[in-house]
Amino acid sequence: MKRWSQFFVPTLKESPSDAEIASHKLLIRAGLVRKLGGGLYTFMPMGLRVMQKLSALCREELERENPEHGRAGAIELWMPHLHPADNWEQGPRWAAAREIMFRADHAGAGKGRAREPEFVLGPTHEEVITPLVKQEITSYRDLPKNFYQIGTKFRNEIRPRYGLMRAKEFVMMDAYSFDADDDGAIKSYLAMKAADEAFFRRVGVKAIAVEADTGVMGGSFSHEFMVPAEVGDDDVIYSDAGYAANREKATSALVPADLADAAPAGEVEKFATPGVATIAQLAAEPYSVPGDAQFKTLVYMGDGKPFLVVLRGNDELEEAKLGALGFTLFRPATADEIAPVLGARPGSLGAVRGTIKDPAALAGVFADHAVRLIGNGVTGANEDGFHLRHVNVTRDLAITKFGDFRRVRPGEPCPRSGQPLQSRRGIEVGHIFKLGTKYADKFGAAYTDDHKQSHPMVMGCYGIGISRTLQAVIEQSHDADGIIWPWAIAPFQVLICLLDPKLPEALALAEQLAAAAEAAGADVLLDDREERPGVKFKDADLIGVPLRVVVGGKGLQAGVIEVKPRAVKEALKIPVADATEQLAGLVRAAASAVTV
């Protein structure tokens, strides 16, 4: 039991001016965190308690054995936060990952040896765990294994945002599974997905698993855990049939599987379009070519070589989907890079065979499936101020490969059910990847099987943003008065508001109640401050403790105390004689409702 007067809960009446969203304001007003600098936060005693509870639940769920998948539980370890830059240089994503890493020097750098070793602050730990496992595990008998840690991660976020939501330094659970083969890796993946789901369920936050893009991490498939919230950074595309995917990854059944190729509608014909540089201009008078009858040709640079992406005029490129093409780094090409290859400036570009000035320079022409819906359409002539009409997809376009590159729009048919797709914002609180052998190959993490054959280990990696989850819970569970903590992670589960701390019998009863609640399994905060009742009630709502008990002189005269769950309006009056017993009962009921 903690006494408020002796503890430290610095609440604020007003929101700091730099907090924008509800959860960020409440984090600070309720005294959970304080800002050191952009994206850097001190966890105050109350905030730390929540973090510790989240971590404890996370450990429990990860370490639980998973007989359904034949998996043992994950094993905790602790890796350095400071990594030799060498590890990253040897890994598969140095070029892409260095952008977000902090480089660390020691304060005396330059005064000692001519060449100082370089260090980075770890943004994640594949580059550390994989060499470790290579060194320690060489036999199939030691597989599968799944290691995890809960610790600080450092990412030089280009733009920290919304308090803990996107911070430069944050707390993450990261786990890494190592399996002998792909089937095993899938089992590990599913076991971790189940563990994460169990974790979020026990925390008391609604987080849904959605299909996700693998991004810089690489790998073959991936899910994100999303907490639905307007302030989230991601769009989740979903249907009532249970399909859910990050917009970056989402597809639709817009193009029927049995769509026949359109027959040519006539000879390709060049026509002058002076000054026309956009889809909209071509759609307007006097040309009047609807956007969805135009081919849009985009030029990107993939690992130094240009490639084309062809979309319907009204469709937008979903840039993340270009990741499937296998380039390490890609970016839009500049006009100066485009002209020598295609022969025209943006606005008159096309992918029609024979019009591309230097087709050999291209790393490929990739067309979205949806262009097949156009059949015959209009596109740039690769000659400034000219377009081509009657361009037939199969006859005329120099397509290397079709793929899914367009951004899905709400209302399109769900790929599973055909129901209209919907969209909502979400906060990404977890992300799991089946990595395959990408890292194992690079670091030589291999094992010997029972036929003396060597194979690369098949990996998976799994992250949960612990500090971000803390804020996501607040975002999802608050009202105008403050936070409404779920029981399992509340900094305290019972708050005893002692309205008359100077009244000896009131203090004695409050302490007795505190002891009873504690014995029943709750963490108890006793508000023994010499404050007016209004202040105590406001603070109680603000800090969001799930069960509030009021002990006051007036109640005692009437022979009652009050108990009120944070989430409801009406308080329960309980006779003093039954108080300890009933409170203990309420605590036990609340606790058992959330464990398991």
Place this chain on the structure above:
RNA sequence: CGGGGUGUAGCUUAGCCUGGUAGAGCGCCUGGUUUGGGACCAGGAGGUCGUAGGUUCGAAUCCUAUCGCCCCGACCA
């Protein structure tokens, strides 16, 4: 990194346009009256006006630079 905004007491802020005494509320300290939803009265402490230059007799205010922070975009747990 591009675009927008903003720095005044522990917090929220007024003053800046149109240069001359830096003001309020909350919080804090002392005393008193209060005490079931952020009390009241009296008194008090606390500010190099982000920083550095410049203009001026005189700069929180005008100019320049710089730093921090916030928001929008790309990135991510």
